[in-house]
Amino acid sequence: MKKLIIAALLVVGMTSFAQNKKEMGTRHDRAEMEKFTPEQRNQLMLKKMTLELDLNASQQKEMAKVIAENSAKREARMKEMKANKDSNTKPTSDEMFARKNRMLDEQIAMKERMRKILNPEQFKKWEDMKGKRHHGMKKRMMHHNDGKPVNMDDKK
Template sequence: MKKLIAGALLLVGMTGFAQEKVSLQDRADNEKFTAEQRNELQLKKLTLELDLTASQQKEMSKIIAEQNSKREAAKADFKSTKTSNKKLTADERFVMKNKMLDEKIAMKEKVKKVLTPEQVEKWEKMKKDRRKHFRKDLKKFEGKQIEKK
């Protein structure tokens, strides 16, 4: 009986270690594109989803490039703050979040000027769907062991 229990525990333990570990670094390595490539892919995706005209594509490419450059700058700033182990004060966090929300509002206004009302509606729906999928993916990762390289 003891051997049977020990064997069952050993089997369960081995299968637990045999599971594939999810690595966020591997996922990020698969999608290393240049800024121009990311912008182009994002524009083509929007063109397919929203049926953009040529003039709309030109305007949206400018908006996308501007948005992505701001995002990269914010990412770099965040990483430098994180690596210096500097904690932001409540006022600094408020200023940062306020700036981010102002940029989102400005982005939305720019997009509304370029797109038709029907396209804006589709674009908003796409954003909501993307948030839902992101949350689902996040929940999947919470249940699995995540290793860092």
């Protein structure tokens, strides 16, 4: 009986350890990316896009500009969100509307810029990559919400 209990505890312990290791992998990757400077992150993103979309030299130059601009905007938004969180102020519905409206305008502008930089085949592949990334984000959000469906547009 004693051996059975010890064996059961070992199985449960190993199972939970294996699950934690899987989750730690994604967190570890994210932590590694945060250690890089913004320029290094931009360079890595550009190289990844070059490999996936087979960008030529002129496309790489244009994409480097786009990535740098997006990175700067993202950093500014992160600082703004952190300041709001630290001051415990909740945005009004008008501010939320303005923020969502601005984000959608930026997405439209980004799509148009990408359409000008990439050829039609590359653009389609970029759209597919974006869709997969969005799907992965939704899946991660669901995992953190105990399996309940999450509408990413209705985040609190």
